Amino acid sequence: MSDDPFAASDAILVAADPETVFAFLDDPANHAAITPGLADVRDVEPLENGGKRLSYTYRMAGMGIDGEIVQTVHDPPERHVFDLRGRLTGTIDLRLAPAEGETELTYAATYGLPENALTRLGAPAIRRFNERQLRAALENVAGRFDDE
Template sequence: MSDDPFAASDAIAVAADPETVFAFLDDPENHAAITPGLTDVRDVERLQNGGKRLSYTYRMAGVEVDGQIVQTVYDPPECHVFELRGRLAGTIDLRLAPVKGGTELTYAATYDLPKNAFTKVGAPVIRRFNERQLRVALENVAARFDEG
């Protein structure tokens, strides 16, 4: 695990092949359904690399934050990488690997927050929040395929 309080990474086994999981994660509406705090995705456009650019609204600590996501890597069925732009900036890296019984999905996120007194004092809280949010998103993906 990284010492960066603004980075989190975790993995989960998903009961579906990498192609199926990749296709699920390729639909922005599914991200809104699995990601805690992501309340809206809109203005979706396909990019030349096969990925997407879209606008989003994320609710954090009772405050709505709007931004843009640009998919910088689109490598089916192995990898999605997204760049977050706006007030909440950073990267999200989703890696898929075949394993017995399905797919290992690894989710790594790094957020570019300004280093100031608040973020320095609040670093442990920020780390726990990021880790919880990421874990819930992974569990939500796995649950989608466990149901079927």
């Protein structure tokens, strides 16, 4: 784990093959379903690299924060990388690897938060928040495949 309070990384085993998990994560509507705080995904546009550009609204500390996500890496079935642009900035890197009939999904992210949130929360609280959000997203992905 990095000392950067705005970086978080974790992994989970998902009970599906990498191709199936990759396809699930390739649908922006699924990110809204699994990501705590992601309230809206809209204006989805395909990109030449196979990825997508979209607008989103993220709810944090009672605030709705709008921004844009641009998928910079779309490498089936191994990797998705997204750049967050707007008031929230950062990078989300999702890596998928086969693991004995399942998929090891690794989620690494670095976030930049609006200044007023930084002032109110402070680095330790931001680190805990990011780690909880990331873990919840991973568990939500795994939960989608538990009963299949």
